[in-house]
Amino acid sequence: MGREHRNPREKPVTATKICPVCGYKGKAVLKLKGHVSVEIILWILLIIPGFIYSMWRHSSPRYGCPRCISDTMIPICTPEGQKITKEFEHVNINILNQL
Numbered sequence: 001m002g003r004e005h006r007n008p009r010e011k012p013v014t015a016t017k018i019c020p021v022c023g024y025k026g027k028a029v030l031k032l033k034g035h036v037s038v039e040i041i042l043w044i045l046l047i048i049p050g051f052i053y054s055m056w057r058h059s060s061p062r063y064g065c066p067r068c069i070s071d072t073m074i075p076i077c078t079p080e081g082q083k084i085t086k087e088f089e090h091v092n093i094n095i096l097n098q099l
């Protein structure tokens with residue numbers, strides 16, 4: 001039981017990314033479609049709808065911003081990521097000057 005189980009289909013998400021919506025910088029988190037409470041209710045009511053809903057939620061998980069609802073985070077090593085980083089740095093400087 002010493003070995004760690006890793007899903008070979010899992011993509012590495014170690015790269016620092018930036019959210020184009022709120023400017024959050026960091027690692028993207030795995031986001032599932034729908035809501036966990038709906039999943040639980042369906043499981044309680046009937047096993048089959050719960051199973052189907054679980055299958056649907058887990059069918060295409062996406063990595064997204066942990067701060068907002070955006071499921072698009074751009075790696076900051078890319079030209080697009082650099083552009084967004086600069087835009088949000090400018091915004092942050094303006095906020096600090098106003099304090």
Ligand SMILES: [Zn+2]
Binds near residue numbers: 019021023065066067
């Ligand atoms: Zn965000």
